[in-house]
Amino acid sequence: MVAARRWAAVGAILVLAFGVRATVADAHPLHTTLTELTTLPDGTPQLVVRVFLDDFSAAVTRRAPTPGAPIPMPADTAVARYVGETVLVSDGAGRRAPLVLAGMRRTDDLVWVTLRAPSVRSMTGAHLTMRVLFDRWDDQVNIVQSAVGGRRQTLLFTKHDASSPKPI
Amino acid sequence: MSELFAFGTLGFRHITDPRGADHILFLLALAAIYRFKDWRECTWVVTAFTLGHSVTLALAVTGAVALPSRVIEFLIPVTIVATALENLFVRDRSAALWGRRYRPVFAGVFGLVHGAGFANYLRSLFVDRIAVPLFGFNVGLEVGQLIVIALAFLSFAAIDRAIGVVVSASRRPDLGRPVRIRTLAVSVVVMSVASRWMLERYPW
Numbered sequence: 559m560v561a562a563r564r565w566a567a568v569g570a571i572l573v574l575a576f577g578v579r580a581t582v583a584d585a586h587p588l589h590t591t592l593t594e595l596t597t598l599p600d601g602t603p604q605l606v607v608r609v610f611l612d613d614f615s616a617a618v619t620r621r622a623p624t625p626g627a628p629i630p631m632p633a634d635t636a637v638a639r640y641v642g643e644t645v646l647v648s649d650g651a652g653r654r655a656p657l658v659l660a661g662m663r664r665t666d667d668l669v670w671v672t673l674r675a676p677s678v679r680s681m682t683g684a685h686l687t688m689r690v691l692f693d694r695w696d697d698q699v700n701i702v703q704s705a706v707g708g709r710r711q712t713l714l715f716t717k718h719d720a721s722s723p724k725p726i
Numbered sequence: 727m728s729e730l731f732a733f734g735t736l737g738f739r740h741i742t743d744p745r746g747a748d749h750i751l752f753l754l755a756l757a758a759i760y761r762f763k764d765w766r767e768c769t770w771v772v773t774a775f776t777l778g779h780s781v782t783l784a785l786a787v788t789g790a791v792a793l794p795s796r797v798i799e800f801l802i803p804v805t806i807v808a809t810a811l812e813n814l815f816v817r818d819r820s821a822a823l824w825g826r827r828y829r830p831v832f833a834g835v836f837g838l839v840h841g842a843g844f845a846n847y848l849r850s851l852f853v854d855r856i857a858v859p860l861f862g863f864n865v866g867l868e869v870g871q872l873i874v875i876a877l878a879f880l881s882f883a884a885i886d887r888a889i890g891v892v893v894s895a896s897r898r899p900d901l902g903r904p905v906r907i908r909t910l911a912v913s914v915v916v917m918s919v920a921s922r923w924m925l926e927r928y929p930w
Contacts, residue, residue, distance in 0.1 A: 588740055588848065697743055699736055703729065712732035 589613070589695040593688060595704035595726060601679045603647060603706075603726075604660070607671040609690060614669050617694045631664055637671065644690045647675045648723060650683030681706050685723035688715040702726075730862040737866025740844070742874060748802050748923070749840060750874055751916050755809035756833060757878045758912040759819075761886075761905055765879070767829075772875055774830035776868045778837020779844060783864065786845030787856055793842040796929040802843050803923035805836035810917035813909050882908060 591609045598604055611631070612623050618632040618640045632640075638659040647655045655675040663670050678684060688700040700715040704726050713724050741749055753772065760768045785791045812832075819829070848863070889904035 588736070588844070590736065590848075697739070697745060699739065701732060701736070710729070712727050712729045714727065714732050714735055 589691065589698045591688075591690050591698075591700045593700065593702040595686070595702055595706065597681060597706055598674070601681075603675045603678050603681060603684070605645065605647075605657075605673045605702075607641075607645070607673065607690065609669050609671065611664065611667050611669050613691055613694055614671075617691055631662065631669065634659060634662065637662060641671065641673060641690070644688070644692070645673060646687040646689075646723065647678060648685045649678045650680060652685075681726060684726050686713070686726045687723045688713075692717045729858045730865075733859040733862030734866035734869070737863040738870040739866075740863075741867045741870035747919075748806070748843075749871075751920060752802075752806045752809065752836070752840065753871055753874050754878055754912060755806055755813065755916045755920075756829075757875050757882070758810075758813050758909050758916070759905075760879070760882075762879055762883060768875060768879075769872070771830050771833045772871050773868070774834040775837040775840070776864065776871065778834035779841030779867070780837075780864045782838045782841030783845045783848070784860060786842055787848055787860060793845065794929075796927070798839065798842045800924065800927040800929050801839045803920040803927065805839050806920035807917050807924060808832075809836065810913040810920065813913040814917075817906075882912075885911075 591607055593605050593607045595603065595605050611629050615629050615632050616623050618636045623629055641657060641659065645657060647657060649655055655678045657673045657675055659671070660674045661670075661672040686702065688702055690700055691698045692700075696717055698717060702713040702715065702724075704711050704713065706726060711726075713726070715724070744750070752775075756771055756775065757768055782791070782793070786793055809832075844863075844867075848860075885908045886904040889907050893904065893907075
């Protein structure tokens with residue numbers, strides 16, 4: 559009798575909990591981009607940003623992807639506008655350096671976006687802000703691996719510290 | 727910031743993110759049967775889970791195996807439900823196969839499934855130098871898991887105390903020991919949430 563009542567209680571909890579909509583029913587993705595920051599032989603800083611196409615396309619076009627539909631590469635002009643708003647490089651004097659979209663290619667579900675800041679000739683005192691996809695995900699983490707002047711470092715950008723430029 | 731620390735931070739954030747509760751629920755299901763005095767045994771189980779997911783994460787990220795993401799996303803809640811069922815139905819683990827040592831083994835096996843889940847998101851990003859990022863990510867996951875387990879133990883202790891007070895006040899010793907009641911309650915709630923995910927992610 560006691561065991562029956564115990565199992566009835568377990569069953570009731572199970573039904574109750576099952577009826578409550580789980581707050582997170584989707585898979586548990588890692589919202590991450592990976593960027594490599596280097597300098598070209600003439601000193602121009604170059605960023606190669608790897609980002610998943612579905613998220614990037616949705617952020618650039620400001621439209622959610624249609625489930626199951628093929629995702630086209632966003633137009634260069636739209637990408638240039640988006641990265642201009644979300645990737646900020648400043649020189650040693652604190653001046654914001656305009657970024658040029660130097661190329662874009664796709665491998666499977668990943669887009670590689672190459673950006674250059676031709677007005678920056680020295681990385682001394684330069685800073686970077688990387689806000690790509692912060693408009694899309696609260697838990698977005700942007701990783702930047704820089705190899706500049708023989709020094710390697712890794713920077714993490716989260717939405718929490720989105721407004722603070724980091725020295726590169 | 728060093729590369730190791732950066733990717734460790736990424737792993738830590740991933741495992742402790744309450745919006746992605748699947749790994750946290752699995753840890754809760756694993757820990758639900760333990761008390762403070764069992765912390766060594768619980769740590770072994772959690773570490774076995776880490777070893778399991780490290781193996782598949784490494785295999786998948788290096789391209790050694792390709793895993794269908796829809797099947798993996800379905801299998802993750804299956805592992806949670808299976809662990810909760812084990813909590814509900816096995817009462818005397820010392821009499822079970824391999825004594826109490828079978829739990830680290832199945833935690834390791836289920837870790838293989840969870841590692842495949844991580845790998846589906848990291849594979850594309852880690853296309854070149856992967857050793858340090860992978861190691862750092864796993865260290866971050868392990869630290870995050872141990873903190874989740876420590877917080878769970880604190881909550882369990884409080885729940886056990888509350889149940890003990892209620893059982894004493896009711897003068898009904900037949901209701902059972904607080905730790906068993908807590909194990910049942912935690913397992914049932916975890917199982918119900920994971921069962922729902924299982925149905926929603928059914929891939930076939």
